[in-house]
Amino acid sequence: MSDPSAKLIKGNTGEWEVVIGLEVHAQVLSQAKLFSGASTAFGAAPNSQVSLVDAAFPGMLPVINAFCIEQAVRTGLGLKAKINRRSVFDRKNYFYPDLPAGYQISQYKHPIVGEGKVTVDLPDGTTRRVGIERLHLEQDAGKSLHDQHPKQSYVDLNRAGVALMEIVSRPDLRSAEEAAAYLRKLRAILRYLGTCDGNMEEGSMRADVNVSVRRPGAPLNTRCEIKNVNSMRFVQQAVEYESRRQIQVLEDGGTIRQETRLFDSSKGETRSMRSKEEAHDYRYFPDPDLLPLEFDQAFVDRIAATLPELPDEKKARFVSQYGLGAYEAGVLVAEREPAEYYESVAKGRDPKLAANWVSVELFGQLNKAGKDLAQSPVSAAGLGELLDLIKDGTLSQRLAKDVFALMFETGKGAAAVVAEKGLKQVSDTGAIEAAIDKVIADNAAKVAEYRGGKPTLFGWFMGQVMKATGGKANPGMVNPLLKKKLDG
Amino acid sequence: MTAANLLTLAQAAKALRARSLSARELTRACLDAIAKAGALNAFVTVTPERALADAERADARLAKGEARALEGIPLAIKDLFCTQGVKSTAASRILGEFVPPYESTVTEKLWAAGATLLGKANLDEFAMGSSNETSAFGPVVNPWRRQGDNRKLVPGGSSGGSAAAVAAGLCLGATGTDTGGSIRQPASLTGTVGIKPTYGRCSRYGIVAFASSLDQAGVFARDVADAAILLRETAGHDARDSTSAKLPVPDFAAAVEAGVKGLRIGIPKEYRVEGMPAEIEALWRQGMAWLKDAGAQAVDVSLPHTAMALPTYYIIAPAEASSNLARYDGVRYGLRVADDDLVTQYEKTRAAGFGKEVRRRVLIGTYVLSAGYYDAYYLKAQKVRALIARDFVDAFKACDLILAPTAPNAAFAMGEKADDPIGMYLNDVFTVPANLAGLPGLSVPAGLSAEALPLGLQLLGRPFDEATLFAAGREIERRAGLFPVSDRWWEAAP
Numbered sequence: 001m002s003d004p005s006a007k008l009i010k011g012n013t014g015e016w017e018v019v020i021g022l023e024v025h026a027q028v029l030s031q032a033k034l035f036s037g038a039s040t041a042f043g044a045a046p047n048s049q050v051s052l053v054d055a056a057f058p059g060m061l062p063v064i065n066a067f068c069i070e071q072a073v074r075t076g077l078g079l080k081a082k083i084n085r086r087s088v089f090d091r092k093n094y095f096y097p098d099l100p101a102g103y104q105i106s107q108y109k110h111p112i113v114g115e116g117k118v119t120v121d122l123p124d125g126t127t128r129r130v131g132i133e134r135l136h137l138e139q140d141a142g143k144s145l146h147d148q149h150p151k152q153s154y155v156d157l158n159r160a161g162v163a164l165m166e167i168v169s170r171p172d173l174r175s176a177e178e179a180a181a182y183l184r185k186l187r188a189i190l191r192y193l194g195t196c197d198g199n200m201e202e203g204s205m206r207a208d209v210n211v212s213v214r215r216p217g218a219p220l221n222t223r224c225e226i227k228n229v230n231s232m233r234f235v236q237q238a239v240e241y242e243s244r245r246q247i248q249v250l251e252d253g254g255t256i257r258q259e260t261r262l263f264d265s266s267k268g269e270t271r272s273m274r275s276k277e278e279a280h281d282y283r284y285f286p287d288p289d290l291l292p293l294e295f296d297q298a299f300v301d302r303i304a305a306t307l308p309e310l311p312d313e314k315k316a317r318f319v320s321q322y323g324l325g326a327y328e329a330g331v332l333v334a335e336r337e338p339a340e341y342y343e344s345v346a347k348g349r350d351p352k353l354a355a356n357w358v359s360v361e362l363f364g365q366l367n368k369a370g371k372d373l374a375q376s377p378v379s380a381a382g383l384g385e386l387l388d389l390i391k392d393g394t395l396s397q398r399l400a401k402d403v404f405a406l407m408f409e410t411g412k413g414a415a416a417v418v419a420e421k422g423l424k425q426v427s428d429t430g431a432i433e434a435a436i437d438k439v440i441a442d443n444a445a446k447v448a449e450y451r452g453g454k455p456t457l458f459g460w461f462m463g464q465v466m467k468a469t470g471g472k473a474n475p476g477m478v479n480p481l482l483k484k485k486l487d488g
Numbered sequence: 489m490t491a492a493n494l495l496t497l498a499q500a501a502k503a504l505r506a507r508s509l510s511a512r513e514l515t516r517a518c519l520d521a522i523a524k525a526g527a528l529n530a531f532v533t534v535t536p537e538r539a540l541a542d543a544e545r546a547d548a549r550l551a552k553g554e555a556r557a558l559e560g561i562p563l564a565i566k567d568l569f570c571t572q573g574v575k576s577t578a579a580s581r582i583l584g585e586f587v588p589p590y591e592s593t594v595t596e597k598l599w600a601a602g603a604t605l606l607g608k609a610n611l612d613e614f615a616m617g618s619s620n621e622t623s624a625f626g627p628v629v630n631p632w633r634r635q636g637d638n639r640k641l642v643p644g645g646s647s648g649g650s651a652a653a654v655a656a657g658l659c660l661g662a663t664g665t666d667t668g669g670s671i672r673q674p675a676s677l678t679g680t681v682g683i684k685p686t687y688g689r690c691s692r693y694g695i696v697a698f699a700s701s702l703d704q705a706g707v708f709a710r711d712v713a714d715a716a717i718l719l720r721e722t723a724g725h726d727a728r729d730s731t732s733a734k735l736p737v738p739d740f741a742a743a744v745e746a747g748v749k750g751l752r753i754g755i756p757k758e759y760r761v762e763g764m765p766a767e768i769e770a771l772w773r774q775g776m777a778w779l780k781d782a783g784a785q786a787v788d789v790s791l792p793h794t795a796m797a798l799p800t801y802y803i804i805a806p807a808e809a810s811s812n813l814a815r816y817d818g819v820r821y822g823l824r825v826a827d828d829d830l831v832t833q834y835e836k837t838r839a840a841g842f843g844k845e846v847r848r849r850v851l852i853g854t855y856v857l858s859a860g861y862y863d864a865y866y867l868k869a870q871k872v873r874a875l876i877a878r879d880f881v882d883a884f885k886a887c888d889l890i891l892a893p894t895a896p897n898a899a900f901a902m903g904e905k906a907d908d909p910i911g912m913y914l915n916d917v918f919t920v921p922a923n924l925a926g927l928p929g930l931s932v933p934a935g936l937s938a939e940a941l942p943l944g945l946q947l948l949g950r951p952f953d954e955a956t957l958f959a960a961g962r963e964i965e966r967r968a969g970l971f972p973v974s975d976r977w978w979e980a981a982p
Contacts, residue, residue, distance in 0.1 A: 052589075052590060055820055056815040056820070057588065057590070057821070058570060058576070058578070058583065058586070058588065058696040058697075058815070059569075059570045059588075059592060059692070059693065059694040059695050059696050059697060060693075060694075061692060061693055061728060061729050061730065062730070063727065063728060063729075063730050064730065091811050093810075093811050093814060093857070095814065095817060095834055097817075097819045097830065100815060100819070100820060101814065101815050102811065102813075102814020102815050102817060103811055103814060151828055153830075155819070281858055281859045283810075283811070283854065283857035283858060283859075283862075284857075284862075285807060285808075285811070285857055285862070285866060288699070288700035288701035288731075288808055289697075289700050289730060289731065290730050290731075291730055291731060
């Protein structure tokens with residue numbers, strides 16, 4: 001656990017502690033909706049993926065999509081949470097045009113998943129354990145479009161009925177960075193599990209952020225809920241803005257009203273949406289169209305048996321199996337694909353060297369090019385081939401970087417680039433000696449200086465020789481030969 | 489010879505197979521009877537073209553010897569069942585022009601068995617009522633009249649159109665739904681047989697929902713054997729209804745003549761309610777005597793929470809209804825009274841679309857689910873409901889069936905209780921417990937009141953034991969006889 005005192009915010013009247021809890025809505029990865037067979041594919045023409053159940057036609061009844069249940073259980077297991085073998089679907093009643101039935105089917109008192117935990121990796125290398133209060137399944141609503149007509153709103157029901165997991169954290173987070181790191185970690189876990197694509201731009205993952213501030217050690221203060229924040233950066237901005245706002249209100253002698261606020265990403269500020277008094281009375285009650293959801297332990301066990309290795313376990317294994325540092329391992333396991341990429345590069349090779357190449361060179365190039373791993377021009381096998389050329393002395397580290405840059409640029413293999421560009425390392429003693437002789441002859445003054453008691457100039461001579469050979473000279477050979485000639 | 493439309497379903501099926509009657513003739517006879525029964529207002533929609541087309545197809549199959557169980561049998565369908573391409577209104581203005589692009593499971597099964605659709609039967613709006621006076625399309629009139637009294641009587645509700653149509657010989661059978669007695673009470677008031685099977689026996693898919701945990705489809709017929717045939721053809725598991733039971737459907741028709749020898753018939757002492765007319769008490773005793781005569785024995789049983797059933801029902805049913813009816817918002821289908829302001833549009837649409845009784849129940853339901861009232865009303869009602877269900881479990885340890893009156897009175901005059909919602913609700917006092925407990929209930933005509941109006945007796949059974957209900961109902965029917973309407977006064981009405 002990191003020391004929370006390090007996260008305190010200085011106000012005009014002293015220090016404040018921010019307390020944050022997140023309710024994350026994660027769209028279940030599933031072909032069909034939670035209670036109907038309609039497709040969940042993103043980006044289809046409006047109202048083209050709507051069943052009679054989704055549109056709440058008279059007499060239509062919901063039928064649970066078993067795969068969504070499986071996905072929720074899988075997620076619960078990934079969050080090391082208690083799986084409730086009996087859960088209940090409730091109706092949350094309110095009127096809105098994008099809510100066709102006039103109620104949302106959700107889980108209120110008896111969620112499918114109970115308490116769990118997520119270990120969050122913080123940038124300073126420490127970790128924080130964040131409690132998960134619950135995970136429940138619910139339907140998404142449709143989408144209201146208010147900008148299509150001067151007087152009317154349009155409704156697109158494609159999203160209506162799509163399965164969501166609402167994952168509620170305990171108020172265990174203490175800074176904007178921690179909140180963003182938690183969301184990042186949760187997203188990674190869901191993506192590892194294959195239960196949510198984590199695509200925040202498409203709305204597959206969005207967060208309601210609960211923020212309050214207090215004097216260190218004081219009891220919890222009134223919180224505000226910031227609705228529907230849809231990126232890591234926005235979560236961080238929203239928390240930063242909201243905590244400063246609350247501190248200012250309190251320091252000016254005011255009180256915080258419990259309210260729902262929205263985050264305006266263009267202005268980077270939160271604004272009041274509705275107060276507690278204006279809040280809906282949702283009139284929750286168990287949905288009589290659905291029997292309580294019950295399954296046996298064997299169902300849970302079957303799912304548990306198919307669970308992939310998750311980021312935390314993978315990180316621990318990378319540290320113990322490959323001798324990597326915790327930070328580097330953390331970077332590599334943040335997503336499933338890079339971790340797999342790394343492991344295939346490291347197989348049968350120097351794992352630390354492989355880690356360095358993947359996390360520094362490859363990620364650096366990808367970052368610069370604005371590409372993700374799936375679009376990488378250099379495959380894991382290609383990078384492995386490059387590392388093999390370093391190992392057998394064909395390439396120096398420095399040359400290898402040049403070769404890698406060309407591989408990245410052209411998509412060609414390491415050997416092909418080396419052959420084409422003549423970048424092969426020079427290991428011919430005669431050629432190296434000739435270059436050394438020329439450098440010594442051309443720099444008599446420096447040689448005198450060196451011999452006169454300035455051995456630090458050796459590095460300068462090394463550089464000159466490498467330069468003279470176009471970087472191709474094998475540094476392992478240059479070093480002793482140069483030393484012999486200079487000292488000779 | 490009996491007019492074709494007055495035959496029992498079994499007789500008609502036999503005649504159709506013998507080719508002594510064609511499906512077309514039978515359907516025509518029913519359509520003619522319907523045409524002459526405008527005064528009863530039993531139908532919201534009549535579908536003569538569809539009916540004759542169905543009949544023609546039936547005749548073709550009959551000719552080839554490929555008749556199915558209900559081949560060529562003309563039926564009335566309560567207008568709460570969605571029928572593809574045929575207006576399905578729930579007797580509400582809000583669905584007044586609604587034509588569903590889908591078919592309810594129950595009706596789909598009937599058509600698959602060869603039945604013919606005559607039309608959609610009138611009902612209380614959204615099945616909320618016990619007299620059929622809340623229909624947006626006007627009240628249904630009971631074919632029965634008091635002796636020497638021409639005042640119009642109610643047929644009971646909510647399935648009043650179905651009951652009246654069967655009693656008046658406008659069809660050979662009909663579907664109904666029963667949320668608190670909506671099949672059994674009108675059956676009792678019209679001298680017809682009505683069964684509400686066990687909750688989960690028939691699919692609710694495609695039936696406009698009133699109170700989902702109580703709603704159950706069932707049938708009306710002119711005798712017990714017909715009811716058994718119809719229920720057999722409508723029951724069965726449906727993957728589209730999560731509350732539908734995964735159980736095989738016995739051949740109810742074969743169970744009708746099984747007798748009641750050795751069966752223990754429970755007489756619940758709590759059903760002797762204060763103010764119950766003597767003639768109903770006498771009929772109840774008579775029913776028990778008949779069953780004893782058939783070889784059953786009487787046992788006294790206790791259902792201690794009976795008095796709480798009605799208040800419990802009038803919390804749970806409106807609560808579910810308030811939520812079920814939220815979808816009628818004028819946004820996607822049905823009536824819309826347009827306004828530039830969303831909330832105003834909701835208010836105008838629902839005020840214009842729903843009748844008084846529906847609005848009353850939506851308000852009650854919204855109230856009992858509200859924060860601060862939920863525990864005191866809805867949650868408590870659910871607890872009492874569990875106690876009521878347990879009463880029956882205990883009672884059925886001592887008996888195999890329960891015998892009780894169906895309703896506390898015979899048919900009453902129109903308007904008599906229209907401004908007395910509590911008095912109206914009391915009509916369901918004997919029927920509501922079976923819905924709360926999910927049990928099957930059969931109402932069978934057993935006698936006439938002093939005013940010569942039909943009275944029914946009700947049999948309640950263990951879950952999914954409809955077969956025994958039919959067998960016992962048949963023994964009562966064998967001794968009580970049938971109660972056809974003798975005066976077809978409405979055919980002379982202007």
